[in-house]
Amino acid sequence: MIEKGVFIGGYVVPQDREFYEIRNPADYRQVVSKFPMLRRSDVIEAIKVAKETFEKWRETTVYERAKILFKTAEVLESRSEEVVKTITLEEGKTLPESRYEVERIVVLLRFYGGLILNSLGRTIPSGTKNSFTLTMREPLGVVGLITPWNFPFLLPSWKVIPAIATGNTVVLKPASITPNSALEIVKAFHDAGVPPGVINMVTGSGKEVGDEIVTNKDVSAISFTGSLEVGKEINGRVGNRFVRVQLELGGKNATVLTDKGDIDMAIKHVTASTVRNAGQICLATSRFLVPKKLHDKVLDALTERFKKVVVGNGMKQGVEMGPVSSREQYEKVLNYIEIGKSEGARLVYGGEPVKGSDEYDYGYFIRPTIFDKVTEDMRIAKEEIFGPVLSVMEYEDLDEAIEIVNSTEYGLTAEIISNDISEVMEFSQKVEVGNVKVNRPTIELDQWVPYGGFKGSGNDIYKELGEEAIQFYTRTKVVYFHYP
Ligand SMILES: NC(=O)C1=CN([C@@H]2O[C@H](COP(=O)(O)OP(=O)(O)OC[C@H]3O[C@@H](n4cnc5c(N)ncnc54)[C@H](OP(=O)(O)O)[C@@H]3O)[C@@H](O)[C@H]2O)C=CC1
Ligand SMILES: O=C(O)CCC(=O)C(=O)O
Numbered sequence: 001m002i003e004k005g006v007f008i009g010g011y012v013v014p015q016d017r018e019f020y021e022i023r024n025p026a027d028y029r030q031v032v033s034k035f036p037m038l039r040r041s042d043v044i045e046a047i048k049v050a051k052e053t054f055e056k057w058r059e060t061t062v063y064e065r066a067k068i069l070f071k072t073a074e075v076l077e078s079r080s081e082e083v084v085k086t087i088t089l090e091e092g093k094t095l096p097e098s099r100y101e102v103e104r105i106v107v108l109l110r111f112y113g114g115l116i117l118n119s120l121g122r123t124i125p126s127g128t129k130n131s132f133t134l135t136m137r138e139p140l141g142v143v144g145l146i147t148p149w150n151f152p153f154l155l156p157s158w159k160v161i162p163a164i165a166t167g168n169t170v171v172l173k174p175a176s177i178t179p180n181s182a183l184e185i186v187k188a189f190h191d192a193g194v195p196p197g198v199i200n201m202v203t204g205s206g207k208e209v210g211d212e213i214v215t216n217k218d219v220s221a222i223s224f225t226g227s228l229e230v231g232k233e234i235n236g237r238v239g240n241r242f243v244r245v246q247l248e249l250g251g252k253n254a255t256v257l258t259d260k261g262d263i264d265m266a267i268k269h270v271t272a273s274t275v276r277n278a279g280q281i282c283l284a285t286s287r288f289l290v291p292k293k294l295h296d297k298v299l300d301a302l303t304e305r306f307k308k309v310v311v312g313n314g315m316k317q318g319v320e321m322g323p324v325s326s327r328e329q330y331e332k333v334l335n336y337i338e339i340g341k342s343e344g345a346r347l348v349y350g351g352e353p354v355k356g357s358d359e360y361d362y363g364y365f366i367r368p369t370i371f372d373k374v375t376e377d378m379r380i381a382k383e384e385i386f387g388p389v390l391s392v393m394e395y396e397d398l399d400e401a402i403e404i405v406n407s408t409e410y411g412l413t414a415e416i417i418s419n420d421i422s423e424v425m426e427f428s429q430k431v432e433v434g435n436v437k438v439n440r441p442t443i444e445l446d447q448w449v450p451y452g453g454f455k456g457s458g459n460d461i462y463k464e465l466g467e468e469a470i471q472f473y474t475r476t477k478v479v480y481f482h483y484p
Contacts, residue, residue, distance in 0.1 A: 004035050004179070006203055007186050008046045010196020015042065022177060025092035025323045026313040026363040032090050035179045038204035043171070043212035046200040050142040050169040051218050053197030058139050058167040062116045065165055069113035071192035073106045076185075080106070083153065083184045085315070090178050091152050092322040092364070093277045094314040101154040104447050105185065108158060111448050112165045115467060120166075120474065131482040137474035139167030140244070141220035144213035146206070146234075148226045149325055150280040150386075152178030157185040158447060159223050162469040164189070164198055171219070172201045173210050175226075177326055179203045206230065214238060223464070223472065224248070225282075228384070228410075228456050235459065246472055247459040248452065250384040251412030253442045254287040254405045256427065258398065261417035261439075263298060269415065269441040270390065271305050275321040275368050276443050279388035280329065282457075283413050283435075285442045286385060287374070289401050292394045299348065299372060299392060306349050309368050312359065323364040324387055330364035333387030337369060340380040345371040345391065376407045384410065398423055402430045411454030413442045434460065 005014035019034040076083065080102045087098035120137040143163045147155040156174050163170050174182035179201075186201050202209050210230075214222055214237045221244035224234055231247040238245055255273065257266040266288075273285035290298045314322030324330050330353075337351045350369030354360045366388060374381050374391035381391050395401040405414050415437040416427040428436045434453040435445075445451055450463035462472035 004033055004183065006036060006038060006042070006046075007183065007199065007201040008042070009049045009200065010190055010194075010198070017042075020176070022090050022180060024089055025325050026315070028327070028364070029362050033180055035203045038202050038209050040208050040212045042204075043202050043209050044216065046171050046202050047142055047213070047216050047218050049197045050171050050200050053195070054139075054141055054169045057164070057169055057195065057198050060167070065167070066113040066117050068189070068193050069109045069161065069165055072188050072194075073109040073113075075188045075192045076102060076106050076109070079188075083181070086184055087153050087181045088314045088322070090180050091149060092314050092325050094319050094322050095317075097277055097314070097322075098153075101151055104154060105157040105161070108161055108447050112161050112469075115470065116165050120470060121476075126480070128482065130484065131480065134479040134481060136477045136479060137166070137470065138477055139474055141168060142218055143168045143170050143473065144216075144219040144222045145170055145172045146210050146213060146222070146224045146226065147172070147174050147182065149175035149178040150277060150282070152181035153184060155225050156182040158465060159225075160185060160189070160199060163223075163473050164194065166470060166473045168221075168473055169198050170200065171213055172199065173206075173213055174201065174203070176203065176205065211237065217241065219243065221472070222246070231458075244462065244472060245459065246462050246464065248282070248464060249457050250386075250410055251282045251284070251453065251457050252287065252382065252384055252408040252410040253283060253285050253413045253415075253433075254289055255285045255415040255417065255442060256289040256395075256401045256405065257291070257294070257298065258401075258416065258418040258420065258423055259291050259294060260420040260423060262419070263294070263301065265439065266298065266417045267301050267305050269417065270302065271309070273415075273441045273443045274390045275309050275388050278321055278324045278366065279333075280325060280386050281443050283443045283445070284386075285415070286389065286391060287381060287404070288390055288392050289395050289404055290392060292396060295392075295394050299370075302392070303349050303370060306368050306370055311354050311365050311367065313363065321368060321388060324366060325364070327364060329386065330366065333366055333385060333389065336380060336383075336385045336387065336389060340371045340374075340378070340389070340391075343378045343380065344373070345378060345380060346373045348372045348392075350388070376404055382408050398426060402427060406430075406432045409456040412457035413437060413453075415440065415442045434458065
């Protein structure tokens with residue numbers, strides 16, 4: 001077993017610090033690796049290194065940076081199965097789910113490599129003779145990136161790529177329980193030629209390491225993905241410093257089937273969106289809205305499909321759903337199941353840990369769960385559970401369905417399953433979410449498309465991903481030209 005250091009200044013540096021253990025959620029007896037529990041002073045050092053490196057890195061041409069992005073894509077492709085296994089081992093998701101993360105990032109590297117070669121500024125005509133105006137987009141400086149554990153490779157990567165592609169340097173703090181996956185993108189960049197000090201990865205607690213990133217005056221922008229609770233805390237901690245803050249937070253997403261929609265499609269989408277990554281996806285469907293008249297038929301079909309979900313170690317072929325990622329998450333999800341029962345929702349399927357053999361007894365496995373007769377006022381219909389727990393809710397007409405979709409404090413994504421264009425358009429206009437899916441599951445993004453949530457799902461000042469990410473990681477400078 002390797003004891004891993006952090007990546008300040010471009011080298012994996014074992015620190016004279018206490019090390020903490022990363023364990024396999026499919027078998028918590030297995031220690032995967034150890035990482036240092038850094039202190040505030042280490043992060044200050046990392047930010048200093050990033051600041052010193054910035055002046056040199058920003059001077060590299062977009063051509064040089066694009067070449068590095070293309071090379072990183074090649075490096076990752078050459079070791080993709082290694083990275084895939086690293087993700088599954090520490091996060092628990094299945095191998096195909098881990099493969100999705102790596103494949104998407106390979107594409108994203110090429111996308112941003114191409115994008116920065118394109119014009120990032122504009123020329124605008126002037127009101128003065130022989131004059132014109134030029135807008136230039138320039139990097140911000142040191143950017144602080146803080147990420148959660150549920151997409152431990154994809155999320156750090158989709159922030160680091162546009163950040164350094166546009167000439168910034170970064171300090172990255174991945175979730176404490178999944179640093180190995182984040183380290184893979186850092187290593188790939190370095191192996192492709194990113195100079196030391198451009199990407200600095202630090203590990204340790206959110207309260208200390210994360211907080212230093214948020215409050216340090218040399219950090220020019222913060223991009224955070226995580227819970228609503230921590231997002232609010234970060235927003236408050238930034239205080240009156242004029243820095244950019246991008247917050248991508250939780251979700252309480254709904255899929256609405258109408259009587260003009262395809263029931264088989266609904267069962268397929270809702271099952272995938274509930275069980276993928278054991279429900280630990282901010283885009284997961286956790287509310288399934290069904291017209292009253294279709295309720296019994298749909299519930300029967302859904303239950304039959306849930307019974308077929310193969311739960312197990314994500315490393316094994318044929319497993320559809322792995323464990324949840326930590327003991328904390330396991331206890332949280334089981335507690336929500338108890339809350340659902342005590343609130344009077346009807347437990348139709350699941351609702352318990354999977355146990356009974358060596359394969360399951362040392363992992364955080366939970367049976368996919370369906371609650372029926374869930375109403376808007378129940379906590380399981382309002383709060384983000386982040387586990388494989390689905391609430392089935394009935395509605396009379398589209399107005400009521402839209403009202404239910406909008407009834408939580410979140411606003412990330414919502415799906416409508418319908419073949420009626422009027423219903424689809426009305427739904428798209430009235431739901432208060434950043435991402436509407438029409439006959440497409442709430443999970444899965446096209447990462448070259450802008451992304452962000454409304455209401456409690458994010459501050460939505462800047463979008464992530466797509467061309468829009470360039471706006472977050474650069475600022476516009478205007479140059480007025482006159483020629484005699
Ligand atoms: N909208 C979106 O795109 C997405 C949102 N999410 C959301 O992420 C959440 C799950 O991830 P989880 O990791 O538990 O979320 P947390 O909010 O607990 O943590 C996210 C990151 O913030 C760090 N952190 C914790 N406290 C602080 C603090 N006070 N200051 C600075 N950083 C801090 C954590 O460090 P540490 O690990 O050390 O605690 C971690 O790196 C869910 O709510 C989910 O919906 C997830 C994916 C996508
Ligand atoms: O599916 C994706 O591309 C990423 C989704 C994500 O970040 C999330 O929902 O947690």
